[in-house]
Amino acid sequence: MPDAGPGPGPVPEHVAIIMDGNGRWAQRRGLPRAAGHRAGAESIRDVIKACRAWGIRYLTLYTFSTENWKRPRDEVSALMDLLVEYLDRELPELQREGVQVRAIGRWRDLPPRQRAKVEAAVEATRSNDRLTVAFALNYGGRQAIVDASRALAEEVAAGRLRPQDIDEEAMRRHLDTAGMPYPDLLIRPSGELRISNFLLWEVAYTEFWFARVLWPDFRRENLREAIEDFRKRRRTFGALPEQSG
Ligand code: IPE
Numbered sequence: 001m002p003d004a005g006p007g008p009g010p011v012p013e014h015v016a017i018i019m020d021g022n023g024r025w026a027q028r029r030g031l032p033r034a035a036g037h038r039a040g041a042e043s044i045r046d047v048i049k050a051c052r053a054w055g056i057r058y059l060t061l062y063t064f065s066t067e068n069w070k071r072p073r074d075e076v077s078a079l080m081d082l083l084v085e086y087l088d089r090e091l092p093e094l095q096r097e098g099v100q101v102r103a104i105g106r107w108r109d110l111p112p113r114q115r116a117k118v119e120a121a122v123e124a125t126r127s128n129d130r131l132t133v134a135f136a137l138n139y140g141g142r143q144a145i146v147d148a149s150r151a152l153a154e155e156v157a158a159g160r161l162r163p164q165d166i167d168e169e170a171m172r173r174h175l176d177t178a179g180m181p182y183p184d185l186l187i188r189p190s191g192e193l194r195i196s197n198f199l200l201w202e203v204a205y206t207e208f209w210f211a212r213v214l215w216p217d218f219r220r221e222n223l224r225e226a227i228e229d230f231r232k233r234r235r236t237f238g239a240l241p242e243q244s245g
């Protein structure tokens with residue numbers, strides 16, 4: 001069966017996605033916002049399958065931001081319920097597919113039931129290595145930098161690290177994304193053109209791809225389009241493009 005992949009050529013090693021537009025998707029159908037969040041789970045399913053099939057090694061999904069607590073209580077609680085529902089339903093298949101589940105952000109501050117589910121999913125999939133899916137939960141890029149800075153300061157205070165040894169690599173090792181390469185490609189559907197406190201440190205040289213499609217309508221075809229676009233870009237990381245001839 002043709003899988004509508006991006007065709008021969010390199011794929012990004014790490015794709016990050018801001019899963020946005022669920023509310024608008026629901027509103028357009030006259031449905032409650034929670035219905036949009038629920039529908040978004042199907043997009044996650046398809047994108048994970050595609051990443052796995054196409055050889056993408058890391059996928060980071062912005063699932064709940066530190067700012068999303070400002071939403072009405074019933075929407076927050078619907079999102080929390082959906083997180084548990086999603087993990088209960090999808091874990092067996094993620095397991096079969098060799099997906100390692102990770103969590104980034106202050107996910108340990110989630111309510112006890114959510115925290116326990118996330119912890120269990122991370123633990124159960126620890127040795128899987130086909131694809132790592134990092135769920136950004138109670139995640140904020142500024143908070144992540146604050147937390148890493150605090151961890152560095154504690155090491156200095158304990159005499160294990162000298163201030164002059166704090167460099168980019170030390171910072172990187174203390175971020176919750178440690179062990180993952182920086183994202184090559186960041187995708188934001190829904191038409192918004194901003195970063196909304198996602199992966200601030202990590203996206204320094206990430207390629208951005210925006211589209212109007214709403215997250216619940218996002219499928220592997222959209223991911224393929226993003227990858228094809230990504231392949232046309234020239235990444236020089238501040239250097240000059242390679243001279244030819
Ligand atoms: C993204 O969809 C999901 C979360 C932020 C949890 P939204 O709920 O932000 O959808 P829009 O942006 O209102 O359409």
Ligand code: IPE
Nearest residue numbers: 018019020062063064065196
């Ligand atoms: C970003 O979307 C957070 C997630 C997708 C989890 P938001 O909808 O919360 O971002 P803003 O408010 O449009 O910047």
Ligand code: MG
Nearest residue numbers: 020021022023
């Ligand atoms: Mg939004």
